Amino acid sequence: MSDDSETEHLAFAARLLAHDDGDEYGPVVPPITQTSLFTFGSYAEMERNYTAERPRTTYSRVGNPNVRAFEEKMAALEGGEDAIGFASGMGAISSAVLAVVSPGERIVCVRNVYPDTYRFFEILLRRFDVSVDYVDGADEEAVRASLPGAQVLYLESPTSWTMEAHVVSRLAALAREAGAISIIDNSWATPIFQRPLELGCDVVVHSASKYLCGHSDTVAGVAVASRQHVERIRSGIAPYLGAKLAPLDAWLLLRGLRTLTVRMKAIEATALTLARRLAEHPAVERVHHPALMGDLPEGLHGTSGLFSVDFGDRVDIPRFIDALALFRLGVSWGGHESLAMPAKLARSQANGPNSVIDFDVPPGLVRLNVGLEGLEALWSDLENAVETSKR
């Protein structure tokens, strides 16, 4: 890592660790404002508030101090003017998209996005006559060709499971040229490694349940953008769908953000070493990790701890999974604990009765989420499980 980006990391850390505004006692951690409503002392005070340009919050569905503190930190981290918190990543994604599309309009989406994003497009948006075309985000010509007439370019980089990292600045520029709004899911990289607004994207969305939280104890989401874009979501969609972020969850997210920089750097180093060792292991066919698939695209300054290993048919996957002791078996990712998720099971879920997804991921693939247990302990766990299960 260059000195410049190292300095930048430290500046980020300082911003994240800075204490939150507390009360007169100056607590370093703000109290949880666990209240549904906020009252007024008089008719006149309430009237003044209702006619103010920026009224203070009156009800926690639309505003709460803990939620606001989280939103302000996220806006600062992503380099956006404003942010809005949600009850889940899907709350953020669906609200950000619904704020800008209308019936009859079209979305262009990169392939291999998060499966529930795909289902949201295919199951829900289609009912409202919004169509979605999927393109390979690495194929700029294909993206350019599909954009004319589209309202939205939906991006996720790196993509889910296959970890294809795109040149986000190029795709954002193509969207802008075509008059489309670009929305990007930045859950994998976090603002520590990629800041899409600085790369020209219009809206950044996150599953805050992953790295932003970092402790696997919250489901939450956030959208960051210009003041105007956030206002469209905040006043046009959020109050009516009501997927609001809870005060306790916002408080937990603020707790998680304080260590985001150090967690990401530790996870990056461990995951990269594990990925490189796995890539050289004779039982491994291929490792899907952006740093092992050529140079990182411009704008991606580091890599996180979620990557996939394709064992082909060299390993008995159920035996491999059951032989793991430190890596636990589970969905989700981004927490302190290491996890393994076999594509075969994700695939059977994705192709289940309620699905339209064509989940095109090889059956010998296992997705790993690298946590904070330590490099050598995790490596011996993987080595041992491969030894037990290889064919």
Ligand SMILES: *Cc1c(COP(=O)(O)O)cnc(C)c1O
């Ligand atoms: C988990 C995830 C989501 C959905 O977030 P929730 O908080 O579970 O609603 C969206 N995008 C990506 C890339 C994810 O991994």
